Amino acid sequence: MLNQIVASCISAVLLVPTASAQTKMQIVYSKTPITSTNPTRAKSTTSFVTGDTIYARIYSTNGQSIRSNQTSGGAPIRFTLKMDGSTINGFELQLAVKDYDKPYADINIIPQPGTPPQDLKTQTRKIAVLFKTIAERLDDQPHEFTINMGSWGNFPFKVTPDAAGKAKLAKMIERLEASVLSTATMPTAGMKNRAMEKKMLGLARKSSRIFGGKPIRVVITDNTWNIEHHKRTGKPVERYLWTALVQRETKTKCFYQSVRFMQRHMGGGRYGALQVGGVGLGSKNAIACKTALR
Numbered sequence: 219m220l221n222q223i224v225a226s227c228i229s230a231v232l233l234v235p236t237a238s239a240q241t242k243m244q245i246v247y248s249k250t251p252i253t254s255t256n257p258t259r260a261k262s263t264t265s266f267v268t269g270d271t272i273y274a275r276i277y278s279t280n281g282q283s284i285r286s287n288q289t290s291g292g293a294p295i296r297f298t299l300k301m302d303g304s305t306i307n308g309f310e311l312q313l314a315v316k317d318y319d320k321p322y323a324d325i326n327i328i329p330q331p332g333t334p335p336q337d338l339k340t341q342t343r344k345i346a347v348l349f350k351t352i353a354e355r356l357d358d359q360p361h362e363f364t365i366n367m368g369s370w371g372n373f374p375f376k377v378t379p380d381a382a383g384k385a386k387l388a389k390m391i392e393r394l395e396a397s398v399l400s401t402a403t404m405p406t407a408g409m410k411n412r413a414m415e416k417k418m419l420g421l422a423r424k425s426s427r428i429f430g431g432k433p434i435r436v437v438i439t440d441n442t443w444n445i446e447h448h449k450r451t452g453k454p455v456e457r458y459l460w461t462a463l464v465q466r467e468t469k470t471k472c473f474y475q476s477v478r479f480m481q482r483h484m485g486g487g488r489y490g491a492l493q494v495g496g497v498g499l500g501s502k503n504a505i506a507c508k509t510a511l512r
Contacts (some may be wrong), residue, residue, distance in 0.1 A: 242280045242287050243370040245325075248273045255322055264375075268383025274365075276313065278321045285318045287370075297325075300364040311365060325365075402505040404474065404512075405462045408441040417492055418479050422463055425494040430502065431465030431473065435511060439476075454483040458495050464510045472507040 246252060246262045250273065254260040257277040278287050297311040317323035357379065364374040415436045422433040443457040458480035466472050476498030481489035 242278055242282075243367065244277055244279055245365065245367075245373045246275050246277060247375070248275075252324075255320075257322075266375075267378070267380040268387055274325045276323050276325060276367075276370075281321050283319045283321055284313060284323050297368065298366045300366060302361055303364075305366075399471065399504055399506045402503065402509065404437060404464075404505065404510055405439050407437050408439050409459075411438065414438070414492075418461060418463075421479070421492065421494050422477065427494055427497055428463065428465070428477065431467045433463055434466050434472070434507075435464040436477075437462040437464070437474075456480050456482045456495075457489060460498075464505070464507075466507055470507055471504065472510045473502040473504050474510060475502050 244257060246257050246260045247264065247266075248260060248262050249266065250261060252260050252262075252273050252275040257275075257279075260275065276284075278284060280287070296313075299306050299311060311325050313323040313325065359379075361377040362374050363377060364372050366372050415438065418436040418438075419433055422428045422436065438459055438461050440459045440461075443459060445457050446455045447453060448455050458478050461477050461479060462474045463477040464472055464474045478495040478498070479492055480495035481492055484490050
């Protein structure tokens with residue numbers, strides 16, 4: 219399932235492409251749990267509004283098992299979710315391993331790409347961040363989401379906002395956010411350099427790229443500088459460090475997000491002034507300010 223919680227945050231009119239003979243796969247969407255082993259008998263729909271629950275099940279159109287439809291390079295068992303063409307980082311959709319020998323499989327959300335599902339409490343907390351990420355991007359305009367299934371195809375759906383549904387979603391996000399705040403922790407520091415952290419914080423406060431709250435702390439998450447080299451000459455171009463930048467929204471509520479700080483190579487092994495290099499595309503991670511400042 220694309221699961222009860224995920225679908226509640228997405229208002230959608232789903233455009234489900236017909237599976238080709240080459241991909242041999244299709245996705246069926248529904249507002250209720252899908253129990254049918256036959257896609258033609260599943261109670262499917264392509265129209266949703268904000269606040270609906272969307273369930274998703276993948277079926278092989280040739281009736282063979284998921285395993286038998288693996289590509290030569292390995293089964294595309296992990297998929298990505300895109301919004302308006304941009305991948306929503308930090309999450310993957312994954313087929314349940316127990317279903318590999320069946321001609322159908324439910325789709326589950328994995329909060330950490332490339333790893334097995336974690337315990338329910340941790341998974342629910344991180345999925346809540348995903349819902350909040352999507353909700354923050356929704357507005358009064360249609361949006362297109364796409365489940366990218368690799369060689370099995372892309373399955374897009376269009377999101378149409380609904381006022382009543384958005385109000386329902388806001389309340390749900392508020393409850394989930396309370397859960398997030400109570401359990402959220404800061405990323406582990408890769409290196410500690412008080413002078414550099416202070417300088418980074420000052421730059422973040424002045425940068426037009428940083429918005430949404432007042433920067434109050436920087437944690438350097440890289441262990442060492444990353445060196446970027448020229449693709450043709452191999453010479454250093456710049457070096458950079460990824461950080462977790464904490465910003466305050468209210469007296470008690472903060473969030474952190476990935477921010478890259480960089481220095482351009484000036485030649486002779488020398489690097490220029492430190493500057494904000496960019497903000498990660500991942501979501502803002504809600505956290506209690508007292509936890510973020512420990």
